[in-house]
Amino acid sequence: MARWLKQGAEASSIAENDRKVREVVETTLADIEKRGDAAIRELSIKFDGWDREDYRLSQAEIDECLGKLSKRDIADIEFAQTQVRNFARIQREALKDVEVETLPGVILGHKNVPVQAAGCYVPGGKYPLLASAHMSVITAKVAGVPRVITCAPPYKGGLAPAIVAAQHLAGADEIYALGGIQAVGAMALGTASIAPVDMLVGPGNAFVAEAKRQLFGRVGIDLFAGPTETLVIADETVDGEICATDLLGQAEHGPDSPAILLTTSEKLARDTMAEIERLLTILPTAEIARKSWGMYGQVIVADSDEEMVKIADEIASEHVQVMTRDPDYFLANMTNYGALFLGARTNVAYGDKVIGTNHTLPTKKAARYTGGLWVGKFLKTCTYQKVLTDEASALVGRYCSRLCDLEGFSGHGEQANIRVRRYGGDNVPYAGRAEELA
Numbered sequence: 004m005a006r007w008l009k010q011g012a013e014a015s016s017i018a019e020n021d022r023k024v025r026e027v028v029e030t031t032l033a034d035i036e037k038r039g040d041a042a043i044r045e046l047s048i049k050f051d052g053w054d055r056e057d058y059r060l061s062q063a064e065i066d067e068c069l070g071k072l073s074k075r076d077i078a079d080i081e082f083a084q085t086q087v088r089n090f091a092r093i094q095r096e097a098l099k100d101v102e103v104e105t106l107p108g109v110i111l112g113h114k115n116v117p118v119q120a121a122g123c124y125v126p127g128g129k130y131p132l133l134a135s136a137h138m139s140v141i142t143a144k145v146a147g148v149p150r151v152i153t154c155a156p157p158y159k160g161g162l163a164p165a166i167v168a169a170q171h172l173a174g175a176d177e178i179y180a181l182g183g184i185q186a187v188g189a190m191a192l193g194t195a196s197i198a199p200v201d202m203l204v205g206p207g208n209a210f211v212a213e214a215k216r217q218l219f220g221r222v223g224i225d226l227f228a229g230p231t232e233t234l235v236i237a238d239e240t241v242d243g244e245i246c247a248t249d250l251l252g253q254a255e256h257g258p259d260s261p262a263i264l265l266t267t268s269e270k271l272a273r274d275t276m277a278e279i280e281r282l283l284t285i286l287p288t289a290e291i292a293r294k295s296w297g298m299y300g301q302v303i304v305a306d307s308d309e310e311m312v313k314i315a316d317e318i319a320s321e322h323v324q325v326m327t328r329d330p331d332y333f334l335a336n337m338t339n340y341g342a343l344f345l346g347a348r349t350n351v352a353y354g355d356k357v358i359g360t361n362h363t364l365p366t367k368k369a370a371r372y373t374g375g376l377w378v379g380k381f382l383k384t385c386t387y388q389k390v391l392t393d394e395a396s397a398l399v400g401r402y403c404s405r406l407c408d409l410e411g412f413s414g415h416g417e418q419a420n421i422r423v424r425r426y427g428g429d430n431v432p433y434a435g436r437a438e439e440l441a
Contacts, residue, residue, distance in 0.1 A: 156182020
């Protein structure tokens with residue numbers, strides 16, 4: 004039986020926060036839809052202290068940002084983007100168009116068709132999260148999306164050179180200096196100066212995530228996402244310092260980022276809790292990480308690896324770091340997770356920044372039904388059919404006629420019947436039922 008040495012916030016308090024966010028987002032999106040660019044400007048000034056004649060970056064501004072980075076900075080960004088691009092291309096190559104003759108003269112197939120315009124949100128108000136540009140823009144471009152635009156908020160009252168460089172080097176067609184609800188609303192709804200997109204992707208704060216949720220249906224989205232989550236699964240083969248480091252490494256994202264330790268070792272659990280307190284005295288981002296750990300941190304002691312799998316699947320965390328004697332056991336048996344990081348040699352930061360897998364992943368238990376962002380999210384698998392012979396059309400038509408009759412759909416039935424008459428030579432009564440051939 005599992006024991007909780009530390010528990011997180013009550014569900015009721017989380018629900019109340021979510022309600023407040025929903026109300027703010029609903030009102031704001033309605034204002035953007037009504038007033039367009041005027042609302043965007045007011046919101047940008049109000050929330051970011053940021054006003055421009057045109058929120059789209061010019062080529063001169065992009066070049067200026069590139070010039071502020073060292074050769075080493077550019078090379079590091081290019082290395083990370085190469086890893087993301089390579090893996091995205093491998094994923095794209097795994098998605099094949101198909102065409103097959105399922106009956107004599109009947110051809111069925113599907114094509115993987117990219118969406119025509121994607122809007123990528125790149126968080127950057129608190130930290131300049133340039134990695135989000137790699138994950139969204141490159142993945143969309145590898146999928147074949149012809150128009151990819153990006154929005155990133157201003158950083159410390161200006162443009163963040165690294166974010167701008169990452170968006171440009173990734174291949175963004177339009178780059179806007181906008182953040183928050185106003186950025187997501189502008190991309191999805193469109194304004195006089197920003198043409199709307201077909202799909203929104205990218206992580207963000209609670210307001211950005213809720214805006215995407217409310218806009219879903221008018222545009223596609225990558226997934227429903229909330230604050231960053233991390234689950235560390237560990238046993239006595241590792242120590243408290245590495246577990247604490249991996250927990251705090253994600254808790255620093257924001258004051259509402261859940262970080263959970265799940266272990267079969269009570270000694271490791273208590274050592275980790277002690278190490279967290281020690282590291283919080285020296286971690287530069289401790290102010291945020293301490294709030295997150297205090298409100299949302301959990302420590303769970305289970306009796307076995309089997310029980311840890313069961314608990315982990317119930318948690319359905321975005322990131323799952325596995326540091327146990329046999330990490331592949333969890334790869335073989337877990338079903339609900341955004342991404343797995345197997346063994347102590349890897350970690351969530353590798354996936355977030357550079358190794359090549361995508362860091363836009365499901366949160367709030369969405370891992371029960373979806374994976375993360377990948378090239379397939381930007382593709383529509385669209386089917387088609389061809390019937391090449393009279394005999395095939397009449398054969399399928401007879402079955403279709405009788406099935407439509409069972410449902411009472413006489414108009415549908417006539418679509419079949421007219422073809423049975425023309426291509427099969429059967430005198431089927433109007434709105435009647437085609438009979439089997441003798």
